[in-house]
Amino acid sequence: MRGVLHPNLSPGDIWLRRLSDLMDLSDGARAAVREAVSAPRNYQPREHIVRDGLEDNAVRVLLSGFACRYKYLPDGSRQITAFIVPGEICDFAFLSDSSASQSVVTLTQSSVGTVDLDRLAGIVEQFPDVMTAILRCAAIEHGASIELLVSLGGRNALHRVSHLLCEMHFRLSQSGLVREDGSFDLPLTQAELGEALGLSTVHVNRTVQVLRRLGLATWRDKVVTLPDPQGMQALCSFDAGYLQSR
Amino acid sequence: MRGVLHPNLSPGDIWLRRLSDLMDLSDGARAAVREAVSAPRNYQPREHIVRDGLEDNAVRVLLSGFACRYKYLPDGSRQITAFIVPGEICDFAFLSDSSASQSVVTLTQSSVGTVDLDRLAGIVEQFPDVMTAILRCAAIEHGASIELLVSLGGRNALHRVSHLLCEMHFRLSQSGLVREDGSFDLPLTQAELGEALGLSTVHVNRTVQVLRRLGLATWRDKVVTLPDPQGMQALCSFDAGYLQSR
DNA sequence: GGCCTTGTTTAACCTATGTGAATTCCAGCC
């Protein structure tokens, strides 16, 4: 039956889509990429995908669900450093076998595909554009960290929250996960948002309510709607440049 | 006279030292790297090395002096995202012609060497280890951003300041810029420290004084001394892992 | 239907850090 019911669907498609957005890829490269992604493995919510940056010679791509990267602080609290949405690479340590030990954990039920590192090396050798695309992923990921750093260092709570909502809106729309009416699933708790934005749960809540009162955002049952995306972006001076390839 | 007075000194040496620390390089690779670095160009304090991420096909390496990378916030204030010390690459945008527009500006009189991108491509092709070393630089740089992000999101003022001092101590010692007695030049103003750590100048000052009273750090005339590095590291749970290659 | 559990919301109070404005310090300079 393999391939009969979904002759054109493969787990690697979502990653392929992401890479193709960042770099024009030849048909050969496209085929190689999509075939390189393994059968997905499923994860429960709060299950670790990567622990302390320890790897096993594979690139992991989130195929569905929601995850985050984080580091622990000495007092036991957790600083979330990035949210990971479908189509994105979970951890870029493979690029340099670096030792910056972050962990990656799911926030919802998720599925993850893996690409064997040796196999990827072969693909990259044959199709250098794939390496370019991956480096662009890494650069965007770095750009997003920097933007979060800027939020933490220089923006107040209202701007932090709205900037993050704008970012998620943009990223999820890239992956085709924003609905017609502008709403999208954001399966985070307010506590988790706080762990990323350096805010207490209570204050995240206060801030979300301000956005509601301003008519700029609603967030109920894990669904966010931005009725006035322009106004939202204006509020926090959001500019998606850092999420795009030039 | 060229080469006579300093037969073994070349502007590229400091970069070579850095790359060699991160990756064992063959003699051929070493020679290629050191010869690839152009004659240094000098910069005055507060002069831009890179503006808005705009490039001109060259990698820039800080050879001497002190610089920082930053982004402006909408209110005109500046968030410093990284300090750059001698031997480090000013901007990694060349790796992916990314569009995350940061600027790099000197903090002191500095000299900068450039490596032509085409030439670097040739070197990398012949000596892939050089690429590995550069990717490790990039990973460490990313690790440092993440650590700053963690500081801003989760550490109080005292921990932020001491963590940064520990980091500078470590990085400068890697470049051989820490003296026997443990002191090192830190040519920043307290205002600039605040722009990196998300603190007001006044509060940076208060915090430095606490460190002085604790006997953990002195900072006078742009010279920092950490009389008790262990104690300092313990105070802020500093772990240099993120600054090293595994 | 009652009862956990997890997440959101509200309220009262507290504190780390910001702000604005002097003041002091010091290095260069005329």
Next chain:
DNA sequence: GGCTGGAATTCACATAGGTTAAACAAGGCC
């Protein structure tokens, strides 16, 4: 030897956001 300008320091006061705890809502489960 006084003047100037940037940096460090001090002081008085303001506030954004943290903390603790309690109330509330809703989904799963026996």
